[in-house]
Amino acid sequence: MNDSGLNTSDMTHEVLAQLLAERTGQDLSPSRRWRVETALSALLRESDASTIDELVAKLTSPFGCPLSSRVADALLNNETYFFRDQQVFEVLAKSALPRLIAQRQDKRRLSIWCVGCSTGQEPLSLSMLLAERAAMLDGWQINIVATDVSHRAIDVARRGLYTPFEAQRGLGIDRMIRWFEEVDGRWKVSPRLLKPIRYQQHNALHAPPSGGPFDLVLCRNVLLYFDQATRQQVFSQIASSLADDGMLLLGAGETPVGQTARFTPAKDLTGFYRLGIPEARTEQLVATGISARG
Secondary structure, eight states, X not given: OOTTSOOHHHHXXXXXXXXXXXXXXXXXXXXXXXXXXXXXXXXXXXXXXXXXXXXXXXXXXTTXXXXXXXHHHHHSOOOOOTTSSHHHHHHIIIIIHHHHHHHTTTTTEEEEEEETOTTTHHHXXXXXXXXXXXXXXXXXXXXXXXXXXXXXXXXXXXXXXXXXXXXXXXXXXXXXHHHEEEETTEEEEOHHHHTTEEEEEOOTTSOOOSSOSEEEEEEOSSGGGSOHHHHHHHHHHHHHHEEEEEEEEEOTTOOOTTTOSSEEEOTTSTTEEEEOSOHHHHHHHHHHTOOTTO
């Protein structure tokens, strides 16, 4: 035990939590600590460290900076698969996308931002939905900006090459055959699906990527890892990027209700949100002590 009253393990988790928060804004909560050793196991071998404590000691050395980035990247949860949460994509296909397409008939342009795109399955799922409606979108400009804070995940997404297990998760055989080609035991996505997607390493806490205003923003299972103040910052950045009549789609366990007035639930689309009170107006209401909802 040291002078601070923390044992080595506690100190190690504090260093890792601070590193993750500084580089990504995410919170390394106690519920996430169980996977630290598994997440960092490859880096332990590569850095010639026998324990997590030894690895963290290397982070505090003058030569720790490049390793710090890799450690933060490894701690991120990049769980994803094609058409994750099938019901959400059914709503997108049957309601949300047709509505947006109808609203954009004059511009014939559709811009979508996927926040936390991980290794690319979500934007590729969207690209499939749109490609399968090619007749409806003939002559349209389709732009999908897909971002993630993880360099490693973005590199995988750009390659568009997946293991059989990754390709089969969420995809039926018809879509695999139509949109993928088997190459040396892996499945490579069709260039047609990749064409409208621009992958970019980006932190959701920072100013939105170019390509807006966006008609649709998907930010699913990203906010779960932020504290309330950080979530409010992300909501503000997304709101600044969204078209006035655009929509935000969140994950099943996420909501802006009670956290920000920047978004309000879409009345007829579960999980979708529209712009609420502008930030300047919200600040004015707070300053005068008036409820932003009233």
